[in-house]
Structures are given as structure tokens and as C-alpha cells.
Amino acid sequence: MTLVDTPATLTGGPSLAQERRLVTAIPGPRSQELMARKAAAVAAGVGHTLPISVVAAGGGVIVDADGNSLIDLGSGIAVTGVGNSAPRVVEAVTAQLNSFTHTCFTVSPYEGYVAVAEKLNELTPGDHVKRTALFNSGAEAVENAVKIARHFTKKQAVVAFDHAYHGRTNLTMGLTAKNIPYKSGFGPFASEVYRAPLSYPFRDGGLSGAEAAAKAISVIEKQVGAENLAAIIIEPIQGEGGFIVPAQGFLSALVEWARENDVVFIADEVQTGFARTGAWFASEHEGIVPDVIVTAKGIAGGLPLSAVTGRAEIMDSAMAGGLGGTYAGSPIACAAALATIETYEQDGLIERAREIGSVLIGRLNALRTADPRIGDVRGRGAMVAIELVDPATGAPDAALTNAVAKYAHANGVVLLTCGTYGNVIRFLPPLAISDELLIDGLSVVAEGLKNA
Known part of the structure; x- marks a missing residue:
């Protein structure tokens, strides 16, 4: 053997x-x-x-x-x-393999991609009109969320937070806070990326959510300026940074400030999404509705798939051909995602x-x-x-x-x-x-x- x-x-x-x-x-x-x-x-x-x-x-x-x-x-x-x-995933993937493995959605579309987008538009927070684009990995989806926000706002700066992890591509390394092993020796990184302090209840001296948000907003306004800021990106619960749950009110205050200043609020729910936290998405625990939400990991039962879902006017701002990729939203991964979401729903x-x-x-x-x-x-x-x-x-x-x-x-x-x-x-x-x-x-x- x-x-x-x-x-x-x-x-x-x-x-x-x-x-x-x-x-x-x-x-x-x-x-x-x-x-x-x-x-x-x-x-x-x-x-x-x-x-x-x-x-x-x-x-x-x-x-x-x-x-x-x-x-x-x-x-x-x-x-x-x-x-x-998982049985539903295995069955769905096997059926898709027996039909076709690939066409490239941006060449000749197929229903699976559209069905996944419809489901994400339905499940993600907020009742506004949404659009979704599919990708392969969490880092790829984060990159696309940032570029969509920049295209929509016509601004360049992006703010991430202390202890953040957003990926290991060039832009997402810049967004990620931890040096070793994710960043050391791999620079230079993408420009116009700034960092603000996070609410970390165990280590920030007991600041309330409102106090921690005021501190972060002060840094953003003084060091970046809302007039230059395309997007704030944050994990509703930090992942690699230490599973840090911000104090109540921190995220909602950031969302409110972003709305008042025409800044796109991006929730990175790559690790927190899809039932993981006892809700479809961790944003729901704080009662926030992101402008854009990034998902991956738990979306497809182990197959590579990620998504960017957001307000229709933001997502539709990119020109045709500006989003996509050869394997983005592959038919096999989409079949797995639909079966995975069904499993979350049907199995409680x-x-x-x-x-x-x-x-x-x-x-x-x-x-x-x-x-x-x-x-x-x-x-x-x-x-x-x-x-x-x-x-x-x-x-x-x-x-x-x-x-x-x-x-x-x-x-x-x-x-x-x-x-x-x-x-x-x-x-x-x-x-x-x-x-x-x-x-x-x-x-x-x-x-x-x-x-x-």
C-alpha cells in the first residue's frame, strides 16, 4: 500500500x-x-x-x-x-463533474454562478438591492472589494485596523498587521493603506465601544482625511489577530461615520461567515449592515470559492470586464456552495x-x-x-x-x-x-x- x-x-x-x-x-x-x-x-x-x-x-x-x-x-x-x-456537497460536486468542469463564467456563463450570487444577495445583512461577484480565495475577494470601493468613490486611501489579517497577496499583506510570518521581507507593499486602532477589550484599558471608535476615527481624520478615504475594511471579529471581539458599539459607530463621510464600509467575513459565530454573518451580532461584505472559507464545504457582495450602486460601478478571473466562481465550487448553504439551512x-x-x-x-x-x-x-x-x-x-x-x-x-x-x-x-x-x-x- x-x-x-x-x-x-x-x-x-x-x-x-x-x-x-x-x-x-x-x-x-x-x-x-x-x-x-x-x-x-x-x-x-x-x-x-x-x-x-x-x-x-x-x-x-x-x-x-x-x-x-x-x-x-x-x-x-x-x-x-x-x-x-458532507453528503450534499459530495453529491452536488459529483453531479457537476459529470456535466462539465469549466467554461469560464466570463466567456460562457452557467446557472450555478448566478444561483450562488442570488443566495448571497438574499442571506447577507441588509434589505437593499445587492450584487455579487465570485472569486477563488479570501485574499482575492478582499483585493476586489478594495478596487471596487476605489472605483466607486474615486478615492484611493484604505484604512485597516490593528491586529488585522486580510491575506498574503501584495495588497492584502499591506492591509494585514502582523509582520512575521506574513509580511517580513516581502515588500514594498501597496500604497495608500493606513492603520487605525482596534477595540481590544482585554488590552485597551477597558475602553467602551464608543470610546474606542472615537479614538480610531480621530486617527483616521487626522492621518488620512475622509475626503481621501475610499474604504474602511475590518473583520467583525478578528481572526488571525486573536479572535478579538470589539466592544459593543465600536463597529456601529464606524459604520455611522463611514456613511456620513461617503466612505465604503467593508466587512471582511472570510473567517466569521456562514454560521460560524451562531449567525449567518458576524455583522448581525452588532446589528450592522456593511456596504460590502467579503466571504470565503465556509462558503463551499472545502472547495475554493469567495465572494464580494454589496450595494448594487457600488458593485455595478466597475466597467464590464473589470471583475472576474479564469477560475472565479468555477461551476464545481458553485455546486459545492449551493449544497453547503443548503446543509447549513436544513441541518440547523x-x-x-x-x-x-x-x-x-x-x-x-x-x-x-x-x-x-x-x-x-x-x-x-x-x-x-x-x-x-x-x-x-x-x-x-x-x-x-x-x-x-x-x-x-x-x-x-x-x-x-x-x-x-x-x-x-x-x-x-x-x-x-x-x-x-x-x-x-x-x-x-x-x-x-x-x-x-
Whole structure:
């Protein structure tokens, strides 16, 4: 059996045994073989979190080539919200493969693209008339959202926020705040990108949302000027920056200021979108209606697809041919997206995200009560994090964070870290995960904290 062969008992999808099972140490010998091949064939800049060779995944587990079954608390970075190999997605993609794989929508259109656009226009916040354009990745969608805003407003400047992550292309690196590993040595970056302070309740001295917004707006007005500003772009909950939930009122104050000053407000919901936070979109928790919303990750059950959805007058401002791409809105990804959205709707996954959040917040707050190294527990729905600190000073403790993650990986749990200071553990389980698996995974994290 070669490395790419899958044992007959591992069929993928939700039919996999939903259990944490360690047959070998992590990584096992077959995974080590693939890691050796990776080192010899793949660019060193393409890193990995766990040194395993995946052969099957579904529900709440990932199975490697050595037969180890790991609890998935990462969902491929919030991508497989409906679970890996979700039945509706597999069926829809198979049917589309049997029809056609590609024509390029900008050459000869097809219904799937239009149907996805219609669905996004319906689901995204606000009852105004909308238009949607489809792309391949979150970064590509962010770039297009910015260029649309610039074309519409005839202005150039863009404001992003502290701790932001918007991608790894040239423009989106400029928007992204964290230097290593995303930006260092890759410049120069796109011009006319500015940064404003974020509401970070755990670290900004207890500023209210209104106070934090006033501080950000003051920086924008003094350093950029509304007359030069095309767009504000912000994640309603910071992703890579540390799952930072702004204080209530921060986002709404920014939206109000943007409307008063003819500035396009772009919500980057690449990581927060599609039921992840216990609502279709995180913007709904704050009652805000973005002018433009960027989505990706959870949109298509693991296939590459992203979207920019916005007010019709903004989206229609670009000339014909100004938007698109060879693979943008591919028929296969569109089929997957329609099936994924149906799964969120039919399987009650928005409510399931809330249930997962209740388990996460409850268990993690219990840990926090007993362990002062957990400085903060925050998040919404199935997007929750803990920030680890030195209990004496409150300083970020990246070493502890890495130790806990390493322990989890060795004991069969896929666990991701994040944060500007490298001291945040994030929980992004598939919405298809069982409570039993989720609690088992959290118990491993607790053991890691105890042993660190």
C-alpha cells in the first residue's frame, strides 16, 4: 500500500468512526515518509501545523495514513463548517463533474454562478438591492472589494485596523498587521493603506465601544482625511489577530461615520461567515449592515470559492470586464456552495454553532477560574479563543501557548494558535462535531495546560 492509498475501512465523510484514536506516535512512520517528501518537493515557505498525512476526514475527525484518528478543532481554518465530505456537497460536486468542469463564467456563463450570487444577495445583512461577484480565495475577494470601493468613490486611501489579517497577496499583506510570518521581507507593499486602532477589550484599558471608535476615527481624520478615504475594511471579529471581539458599539459607530463621510464600509467575513459565530454573518451580532461584505472559507464545504457582495450602486460601478478571473466562481465550487448553504439551512447548523459556543465558553471559563494563566475567554458561537498570559504581569505567553498546542497535537487533537503576540489558542470545530468529541478535545487542552 502506497502513501496515497487509503485503507478500505477509511471511507471518509461522516461514516468515519467519531473517536480520538492513537495507533502510533504523532507523526507515525507513514506520515514521516510524506513529511520527508514534502521537504524535498515543496517550497519551505509552505509550512504545516501538524506533521501528518491525511487520508480521510469527516464529522469531527481527521484520520492519518498510520490509522490515527484526531479530533478536528480547526476545520481547515474555518472552512469545513459542514464537516468534511458532507453528503450534499459530495453529491452536488459529483453531479457537476459529470456535466462539465469549466467554461469560464466570463466567456460562457452557467446557472450555478448566478444561483450562488442570488443566495448571497438574499442571506447577507441588509434589505437593499445587492450584487455579487465570485472569486477563488479570501485574499482575492478582499483585493476586489478594495478596487471596487476605489472605483466607486474615486478615492484611493484604505484604512485597516490593528491586529488585522486580510491575506498574503501584495495588497492584502499591506492591509494585514502582523509582520512575521506574513509580511517580513516581502515588500514594498501597496500604497495608500493606513492603520487605525482596534477595540481590544482585554488590552485597551477597558475602553467602551464608543470610546474606542472615537479614538480610531480621530486617527483616521487626522492621518488620512475622509475626503481621501475610499474604504474602511475590518473583520467583525478578528481572526488571525486573536479572535478579538470589539466592544459593543465600536463597529456601529464606524459604520455611522463611514456613511456620513461617503466612505465604503467593508466587512471582511472570510473567517466569521456562514454560521460560524451562531449567525449567518458576524455583522448581525452588532446589528450592522456593511456596504460590502467579503466571504470565503465556509462558503463551499472545502472547495475554493469567495465572494464580494454589496450595494448594487457600488458593485455595478466597475466597467464590464473589470471583475472576474479564469477560475472565479468555477461551476464545481458553485455546486459545492449551493449544497453547503443548503446543509447549513436544513441541518440547523446556525443553532448548532450556538450550542458548540455554549460548551466552549462554559468549559473554558471553568478552566480560567482555576488557572490564572488564561487571561481571557472570548468569541461567539463556534469561534472561541483563550488568551494565555503571565498571571503576574498580563504579558502574552507565547511559549505556554506553543507548549499546549504541541501537547494537543501529540495526543490526537488538531489545535490552532493565533494572535499578534502568538499567545492565543483558537477553537474552530466543524459544526458537525459531536459534544462528546468536543469535550474530549477540550479535556486534552486542559491536560496540556496542566502539564505545561
